[in-house]
Amino acid sequence: MSIITNINEMDMRHVCTIFCKQKLSIASILVTIFSCARAPEPYGPVPTSQQIEWQKMETNMFCHFGPNTFTSAEWGDGSEDADIFNPTDMDCRQWARIAKAAGMKGIIITAKHHDGFCLWPNPASSHTVAESSWRGGKGDVLKDLSEACREYGLKFGVYVSPWDRNDPDYGSDRYNEKFRQTLASALGNYGQVFEQWFDGACGEGPNGKRQIYDWPLYHEEVYKHQPDAIIFSDIGPGCRWVGNERGSAGRTCWSTLDVEGFSPGHAPDLDTLNQGNVHGTQWIPAETDVSVRPGWFYKQSEDASVKSVEELLMIWYESVGRNSLLLLNVPPDKRGQLCSVDSAAVVGLRAAIDSITSLDLAAGIRTSATESRGWKFRPGNLTDGDYDTYWTVKDDTRQASVTVWLDSLVEFNRICLQEYIPLGQRVSSFSIDARDSSGMWNRIASETTIGYKRIVLVPKTLSDAVRINIESSHACPVLNNFSLYMDRILPDPPKEKVVNPEWTISLSEEHRIIDLGREAFVSGFVYAPVPNSEFGCIITYNLETSEDGKHWKKVISDDMFDNIVNNPVRQTVMFPKPVWCRYLKLVPLRTNSQTYGISEFDAIR
Ligand code: FUL
Numbered sequence: 001m002s003i004i005t006n007i008n009e010m011d012m013r014h015v016c017t018i019f020c021k022q023k024l025s026i027a028s029i030l031v032t033i034f035s036c037a038r039a040p041e042p043y044g045p046v047p048t049s050q051q052i053e054w055q056k057m058e059t060n061m062f063c064h065f066g067p068n069t070f071t072s073a074e075w076g077d078g079s080e081d082a083d084i085f086n087p088t089d090m091d092c093r094q095w096a097r098i099a100k101a102a103g104m105k106g107i108i109i110t111a112k113h114h115d116g117f118c119l120w121p122n123p124a125s126s127h128t129v130a131e132s133s134w135r136g137g138k139g140d141v142l143k144d145l146s147e148a149c150r151e152y153g154l155k156f157g158v159y160v161s162p163w164d165r166n167d168p169d170y171g172s173d174r175y176n177e178k179f180r181q182t183l184a185s186a187l188g189n190y191g192q193v194f195e196q197w198f199d200g201a202c203g204e205g206p207n208g209k210r211q212i213y214d215w216p217l218y219h220e221e222v223y224k225h226q227p228d229a230i231i232f233s234d235i236g237p238g239c240r241w242v243g244n245e246r247g248s249a250g251r252t253c254w255s256t257l258d259v260e261g262f263s264p265g266h267a268p269d270l271d272t273l274n275q276g277n278v279h280g281t282q283w284i285p286a287e288t289d290v291s292v293r294p295g296w297f298y299k300q301s302e303d304a305s306v307k308s309v310e311e312l313l314m315i316w317y318e319s320v321g322r323n324s325l326l327l328l329n330v331p332p333d334k335r336g337q338l339c340s341v342d343s344a345a346v347v348g349l350r351a352a353i354d355s356i357t358s359l360d361l362a363a364g365i366r367t368s369a370t371e372s373r374g375w376k377f378r379p380g381n382l383t384d385g386d387y388d389t390y391w392t393v394k395d396d397t398r399q400a401s402v403t404v405w406l407d408s409l410v411e412f413n414r415i416c417l418q419e420y421i422p423l424g425q426r427v428s429s430f431s432i433d434a435r436d437s438s439g440m441w442n443r444i445a446s447e448t449t450i451g452y453k454r455i456v457l458v459p460k461t462l463s464d465a466v467r468i469n470i471e472s473s474h475a476c477p478v479l480n481n482f483s484l485y486m487d488r489i490l491p492d493p494p495k496e497k498v499v500n501p502e503w504t505i506s507l508s509e510e511h512r513i514i515d516l517g518r519e520a521f522v523s524g525f526v527y528a529p530v531p532n533s534e535f536g537c538i539i540t541y542n543l544e545t546s547e548d549g550k551h552w553k554k555v556i557s558d559d560m561f562d563n564i565v566n567n568p569v570r571q572t573v574m575f576p577k578p579v580w581c582r583y584l585k586l587v588p589l590r591t592n593s594q595t596y597g598i599s600e601f602d603a604i605r
Contacts, residue, residue: 076115090336116166171209323451536593
């Protein structure tokens, strides 16, 4: 491993020596070069060409839009009047323009969320835009958006929720057939759909029943209309959920997953989704879905909580930079347009990414390696900017180093590596060394997986040579890119998120009480779990009030904090009418852990 030879020159010398000493014919030289050039066999499960194209998209826009935009709910209960959906000035070209400016490659729209309302005139449903007075019942969001995407060179995708809290047939076989027709209508009429997003959520419908989803039927229908579509669900088959909604793929992230015995909605545990399975039997890469604001749907009250460019940049590093695709939600507002705060944030993110990646300090730089498979697979392929040329070694080699010789001392803090995924994901551990001004080699990182793209964050380093050591690999390593960047935007090292759980409560303590000090009219309350912590959250609860702290009245009974496990953010609950009281008691009924955190429990007056 320590003998570094310059393969570029060595291989050419080798070819010339054969030519001169053995006086071989041109044809036999070509044979020699050709035989050296045999590519490694693919290892394990490999992506389809559609999955490769999908992965190269890197960042896409998610748009949550529907009745919830107008009611400020996260999960509508299906009883919303169709007329509630009434964007005053919908302009999908504005969404597309901003997506394009933000460097997104596609847009996925919530064509139907759990409330059942369809943003297109779906003949299989009676709860659609056609039943609303928006544009006199003639509006069609899918039509407008698919056309805008085409105009701006973006791909178009749809989220169609099988959970339907409106359809009276939900919970019966009839619904599976209706849902098949719904897919046919959404997928068969608006041109090419690159991704079909299936939420695995399976709650109760309007009649209290749950549906047994017919996944094979649904998948067949998707492929019938869109044979090239990537199907998202928590377990694929096209791509998988990353296991959280905060925008973070595993530091170890395999694109392979074992799905036997699982189905959408009944997936492996969250850590497995986050990291994949090391020897997983199927290629199901992770997609990281996260919202630019706390909730998935637009709420004016969250305008001040839109993520900063720095936060989004960290999310980009932890998704695209960790072998995942970033699906960033930018929800249209009540006008039917992306609001300026969100637009500024996502366009700012792109400007930040561009400012970092536009200068690749390793581009075209001289490289050498401990070994290479021949001229065609020389280490110089790592810095040539060509996706389809790569450095690889002999079939039996599992450890190898490649060095990039910078012309002078260079300052950097991001190292980007790519494995050539058409041949599978192979590397399971690697380290990075950098040579300092005194000629000393220092270890600056030790990591596990690479995959399609891995960006390693290191403290600012001044160096004239950088060495990647592949420490272990399932088959000979195959790398097609190496880049070095200097990020001057994020503090170095990145700020740790500080979590300060004010109240952590064990389940034996049954409730939490607020004493307002004196009686007053209270119109609702706020609850926030402790974000990014090991503490769980309250899922369902009762809310009781009292005037004297002894006699209690239930104001809310067995209600649910919507989507709180996946997205543990602050929730505001308004009472049906203001209540005169001094004390408020939050009684958890169901939590997702033995302990749960409360970072906020406040009365709204
Ligand atoms: C979740 C849904 O329940 C949320 O409302 C949101 O659509 C998110 C992207 O997926 O599972």
